[in-house]
Amino acid sequence: MNSPNPTHNAHAQSWVTSANVAGCDFPIQNLPFSVFRRAGSNEAFRGGVAIGDQVIDMAQVARTACLDGLAQAAAENCARPALNDFFAMGPKAWKALRHSLFELLEKAFYGPKVDALRGCLIPQSEVEFTVPTAMGDYTDFYTSIDHARNIGKMIRPDDPVSSNFQWMPIAYHGRVSSIGVSGQSFRRPMGQAMPPGASAPVYGPCARLDYELELGVYIGQGNAQGEPIALADAEPHIFGICLLNDWSARDIQFWEMAPLGPFLGKNFCTTISPWIVTMEALEPYRQAWNRPANEPQPLAYLDSPANRAQGALDISLEVLLETDKLRAEGKGPARLSGTSFKHQYWSVAQMVTHHTMGGCNLRSGDLLGSGTISGPGEGEAGAMIELTYGGSKPMPLGNGETRGFLQDGDAVILRGWCEKPGYARIGFGESKGTILPAIGK
Amino acid sequence: MNSPNPTHNAHAQSWVTSANVAGCDFPIQNLPFSVFRRAGSNEAFRGGVAIGDQVIDMAQVARTACLDGLAQAAAENCARPALNDFFAMGPKAWKALRHSLFELLEKAFYGPKVDALRGCLIPQSEVEFTVPTAMGDYTDFYTSIDHARNIGKMIRPDDPVSSNFQWMPIAYHGRVSSIGVSGQSFRRPMGQAMPPGASAPVYGPCARLDYELELGVYIGQGNAQGEPIALADAEPHIFGICLLNDWSARDIQFWEMAPLGPFLGKNFCTTISPWIVTMEALEPYRQAWNRPANEPQPLAYLDSPANRAQGALDISLEVLLETDKLRAEGKGPARLSGTSFKHQYWSVAQMVTHHTMGGCNLRSGDLLGSGTISGPGEGEAGAMIELTYGGSKPMPLGNGETRGFLQDGDAVILRGWCEKPGYARIGFGESKGTILPAIGK
Numbered sequence: 001m002n003s004p005n006p007t008h009n010a011h012a013q014s015w016v017t018s019a020n021v022a023g024c025d026f027p028i029q030n031l032p033f034s035v036f037r038r039a040g041s042n043e044a045f046r047g048g049v050a051i052g053d054q055v056i057d058m059a060q061v062a063r064t065a066c067l068d069g070l071a072q073a074a075a076e077n078c079a080r081p082a083l084n085d086f087f088a089m090g091p092k093a094w095k096a097l098r099h100s101l102f103e104l105l106e107k108a109f110y111g112p113k114v115d116a117l118r119g120c121l122i123p124q125s126e127v128e129f130t131v132p133t134a135m136g137d138y139t140d141f142y143t144s145i146d147h148a149r150n151i152g153k154m155i156r157p158d159d160p161v162s163s164n165f166q167w168m169p170i171a172y173h174g175r176v177s178s179i180g181v182s183g184q185s186f187r188r189p190m191g192q193a194m195p196p197g198a199s200a201p202v203y204g205p206c207a208r209l210d211y212e213l214e215l216g217v218y219i220g221q222g223n224a225q226g227e228p229i230a231l232a233d234a235e236p237h238i239f240g241i242c243l244l245n246d247w248s249a250r251d252i253q254f255w256e257m258a259p260l261g262p263f264l265g266k267n268f269c270t271t272i273s274p275w276i277v278t279m280e281a282l283e284p285y286r287q288a289w290n291r292p293a294n295e296p297q298p299l300a301y302l303d304s305p306a307n308r309a310q311g312a313l314d315i316s317l318e319v320l321l322e323t324d325k326l327r328a329e330g331k332g333p334a335r336l337s338g339t340s341f342k343h344q345y346w347s348v349a350q351m352v353t354h355h356t357m358g359g360c361n362l363r364s365g366d367l368l369g370s371g372t373i374s375g376p377g378e379g380e381a382g383a384m385i386e387l388t389y390g391g392s393k394p395m396p397l398g399n400g401e402t403r404g405f406l407q408d409g410d411a412v413i414l415r416g417w418c419e420k421p422g423y424a425r426i427g428f429g430e431s432k433g434t435i436l437p438a439i440g441k
Numbered sequence: 442m443n444s445p446n447p448t449h450n451a452h453a454q455s456w457v458t459s460a461n462v463a464g465c466d467f468p469i470q471n472l473p474f475s476v477f478r479r480a481g482s483n484e485a486f487r488g489g490v491a492i493g494d495q496v497i498d499m500a501q502v503a504r505t506a507c508l509d510g511l512a513q514a515a516a517e518n519c520a521r522p523a524l525n526d527f528f529a530m531g532p533k534a535w536k537a538l539r540h541s542l543f544e545l546l547e548k549a550f551y552g553p554k555v556d557a558l559r560g561c562l563i564p565q566s567e568v569e570f571t572v573p574t575a576m577g578d579y580t581d582f583y584t585s586i587d588h589a590r591n592i593g594k595m596i597r598p599d600d601p602v603s604s605n606f607q608w609m610p611i612a613y614h615g616r617v618s619s620i621g622v623s624g625q626s627f628r629r630p631m632g633q634a635m636p637p638g639a640s641a642p643v644y645g646p647c648a649r650l651d652y653e654l655e656l657g658v659y660i661g662q663g664n665a666q667g668e669p670i671a672l673a674d675a676e677p678h679i680f681g682i683c684l685l686n687d688w689s690a691r692d693i694q695f696w697e698m699a700p701l702g703p704f705l706g707k708n709f710c711t712t713i714s715p716w717i718v719t720m721e722a723l724e725p726y727r728q729a730w731n732r733p734a735n736e737p738q739p740l741a742y743l744d745s746p747a748n749r750a751q752g753a754l755d756i757s758l759e760v761l762l763e764t765d766k767l768r769a770e771g772k773g774p775a776r777l778s779g780t781s782f783k784h785q786y787w788s789v790a791q792m793v794t795h796h797t798m799g800g801c802n803l804r805s806g807d808l809l810g811s812g813t814i815s816g817p818g819e820g821e822a823g824a825m826i827e828l829t830y831g832g833s834k835p836m837p838l839g840n841g842e843t844r845g846f847l848q849d850g851d852a853v854i855l856r857g858w859c860e861k862p863g864y865a866r867i868g869f870g871e872s873k874g875t876i877l878p879a880i881g882k
Binding site (some may be wrong): 136137139142155162163164167168170171172173174175176177178180186187189190191192194200201203206222225226227228249252255256257258259260261262263264265267268269296299300301354355357358359360361362363366436439 | 577578580583596603604605608609611612613614615616617618619621627628630631632633635641642644647663666667668669690693696697698699700701702703704705706708709710737740741742795796798799800801802803804807877880
């Protein structure tokens with residue numbers, strides 16, 4: 001039997017006291033990674049680890065004498081402006097660094113190493129973040145059957161879920177260049193749309209701007225071209241998970257997407273949270289996934305007892321909307337929906353295995369989007385088009401406003417966290433993006 | 442009136458005598474760019490320019506005193522292991538370098554600078570190439586109406602060309618990680634396919650492996666997110682063009698591609714030619730494109746008199762097939778088809794403008810695939826699935842062999858060139874890729 005993982009000990013507390021406050025996203029049991037610098041400065045971006053309301057500056061850590069061996073080598077790779085080299089070191093190095101930081105941050109620990117580490121802390125309120133890897137490719141999956149069903153009913157009422165959905169984690173390649181971190185603003189896209197009944201498309205600002213609640217999965221170590229990653233080997237290739245908003249221009253998307261898939265309807269912007277929560281921190285929140293016996297069972301290459309027993313992740317998720325009017329009224333954001341990642345039809349390991357099965361190579365720092373995460377219940381849909389039935393039933397925001405689709409000035413905030421009895425609650429921080437008026441307006 | 446471009450002078454010859462041989466792809470009027478090193482060495486990759494059967498080593502050029510000013514600065518950026526920084530300098534720098542090299546390479550030129558340049562030549566037979574840019578994103582278009590019609594007839598006989606095709610250059614994002622240069626081999630992909638009439642998919646080696654004849658378009662200077670490139674401004678953003686083989690696993694592709702487009706059917710491998718022919722070298726081969734009056738005319742953002750007058754490029758293209766049997770017989774490759782890029786429905790400038798219209802940012806060194814290039818006539822199709830009507834009418838190769846789809850050991854060779862009276866013939870070299878037995882076989 002494995003000895004229990006000390007970083008999962010719910011009773012552990014840190015001398016960084018803000019980490020011990022109930023409801024804090026970044027207790028000592030989390031220790032997620034980002035890339036940051038002091039806000040507004042010309043400093044080099046470098047890796048950071050969250051503890052409470054502080055960032056541990058990994059470039060500074062690498063220069064001190066508070067780590068040894070593999071943990072020190074890992075810290076040195078974290079000091080770079082992108083985390084690819086750290087990810088490429090693999091799970092042993094990730095664990096060495098995370099466990100060393102955990103030990104040094106624990107309340108009971110003291111001495112010169114703690115003093116050194118204290119000198120590496122910067123308040124999160126004083127930093128700005130950037131995309132944490134030099135990302136070679138970004139792939140967006142489509143793995144929520146509730147989302148597929150909700151959307152499919154609008155497009156193909158007779159056959160809502162396409163026949164391949166239950167046989168494979170469907171995916172398409174997305175755009176890397178327009179991925180930004182939480183806090184960003186972007187212009188409403190211009191585009192072509194075909195109005196119902198029209199004989200020619202119209203060109204203008206997107207009229208059906210939407211968000212998609214997703215998680216982003218970072219690839220740790222990659223694979224060589226022509227050498228697929230078997231399901232049994234997939235987990236150690238995954239470094240961690242962030243929040244991801246796959247902004248979608250529905251009118252543009254639906255006109256362009258047959259036969260080759262979404263393009264301009266998606267590639268104008270994608271917003272990720274800056275913090276990557278490690279798979280090690282998420283381990284206590286793994287659970288079995290359920291494939292009803294009357295549904296197709298996965299083909300052998302996508303199936304294993306371990307994946308069935310541990311493939312799902314119970315990550316609670318929530319979408320909030322800030323509007324100009326709510327801001328003017330001094331009110332907080334309105335809650336649009338909430339669900340859990342545990343309902344997803346395919347696991348992250350299955351995504352990795354399917355992606356590489358034909359020989360495609362993943363590289364360290366690549367990002368996989370989970371696809372929109374919608375749950376089975378009312379109010380669990382991860383996109384406005386589902387919540388409002390294609391805009392036909394606008395949602396009340398509680399202050400007299402309603403939304404069918406998003407308006408200029410709206411900001412969408414994604415939040416995520418894990419909690420269960422006997423374990424510390426850990427959080428993802430947030431992904432927030434704000435819509436500016438259309439290009440040229 | 443502009444003075445004629447000296448690099449288009451058909452009578453110019455070089456003291457590199459192999460460049461003056463009739464039929465040579467790389468006369469002094471071409472001067473395409475690549476990234477290379479001595480074959481089998483551990484040297485750093487660096488930029489190279491082709492002249493005859495030689496490569497001009499740009500790292501060596503940058504160290505000599507044979508260039509000045511902007512041309513020297515450009516050469517210094519070409520000396521790096523990727524051409525992104527050179528591309529980002531823009532058309533003035535590209536032209537300064539190309540014209541300086543042209544002058545120094547001309548037959549009549551002599552003196553110490555020519556001696557210095559002579560010391561920078563390496564025979565092409567002694568080098569190996571790599572992907573010439575650190576590619577941020579790769580987008581594959583779908584812009585041949587003959588290809589769309591040929592494929593569409595097989596999938597949707599009642600409505601072969603999807604209704605959006607004539608309104609926009611359709612595209613989807615492709616995979617960067619699996620792009621390789623000519624000379625590469627790759628394993629036949631494994632994958633899921635749904636046999637006709639079956640109720641469950643099968644997993645196994647791709648049974649319908651195909652190629653697609655395409656051109657690759659390199660982005661020179663990019664654009665900021667949210668700032669589209671207008672059609673009138675698009676041309677200077679394009680650096681040049683290469684050959685591109687978009688290998689396709691048809692059985693895998695057709696089962697997976699609804700509703701989000703091709704994924705594993707394409708992302709196992711893409712093969713490009715190492716040489717990028719500049720837009721300046723291609724200028725004499727521009728011509729008007731023809732949009733019949735009874736077809737939809739482009740929306741205003743995709744239309745301009747200049748684009749109509751000059752948007753098409755008459756690039757002759759050819760596909761050849763080498764087989765194990767042809768090799769054993771000592772025979773050269775069999776010709777599968779040939780056509781010209783001039784038939785394409787959308788121009789490269791229209792691709793750039795449409796891509797950025799919604800706010801998506803292109804970056805220096807990004808690659809756009811043209812989509813399969815099929816011409817209107819018999820034998821002008823750019824993929825085997827079209828030439829053989831989905832494999833039902835296998836093609837004879839002239840030695841008793843036939844092919845419906847590609848077999849292990851087959852090598853597909855793409856070639857391209859431009860010629861017209863009064864101008865020097867220029868060529869693209871070739872893109873060659875060889876199929877190895879399936880993964881795990």
